[in-house]
Amino acid sequence: MKTSNKILLGSLVFIMLLFTAIQVGLYAKYKKGEFVTIEQLHEEGYDRHVIAGITKVEVSGLGSLEIIPSDTLRVDIERANAKQSDITYKQKGDVLTINGGLTFINSKGEKEISRSNTSVVIYMPSNISVNFTDCNVRFNGGKDTTHSFSHTIMATNSDVRLGDWRGNEKDLSYFGTIAFMGNGGSIEFLQGASFKELNLTLTDNEMNDQGFNAEKIVLNMDEKSNITLKGSNLKKALNK
Secondary structure: OOHHHHHHHHHHHHHHHHHHHHHHHHHHHHOOOOOHHHHHHHHHHHHEEEEEOOOEEEEEOOOOOOEEEOOOOOEEEEEOOHOOOEEEEEOOOOOOEEOEEEEEEEOOOOOOEEEEEEEEEEEEEEEEEEEOOOEHHHHOOOOOHHOOOEEEEEEEEEEEEEEOOOOOOOOOOEEEEEEEEEEEEEEOOOOOOEEEEEEEEEEEEEEEEOOOOOOOOOEEEOOEEEEOHHHHHHHHHHOO
């Protein structure tokens, strides 16, 4: 056998042995329970607050807000940045209010809110109405039709994305009936998002269709709003 072939064969055998050793080592760690799952990391990094009796959620000043369908309402606030933020929450009757960021006066003499970078996750049951003000929101749908929750959403100066924001094109993200009323900011429907019905009322909004599907679309918009709708969705909106 030529020297070059011996070197090549030896290198291949070494790589195979190294790969096997790594796999054996990883399996041993797995059996000992030394791996930390994504769920465990989330639990360690967030403070959990389970809240009952809520029919309406009002949120302002959050730059990293995620909504996840759930049968129980829970608010998770990132612990790492908790001391650096001014995020507060309170319950008054059936209304939950969550505030973050700082209010300041801009050059025009108008009040503005700087959005907090602290991550907040709300696990939200169906049929809760939501009011976003000066927020950046990722609104997840259900993984199947049994969790296609319905909500009434009001968004002021907020950027809202609905669907699987992680960009997994193979998975659908299911919603029931969504009534969305926007005033300023943007709304984006991500690829794979599937709606039973969409009722949209837009005032000075940007709307972007990334490839969603809806059985029914009702659209009302003012002259300041700018929308994009793909073929079949545009036909549904025009034939409301």
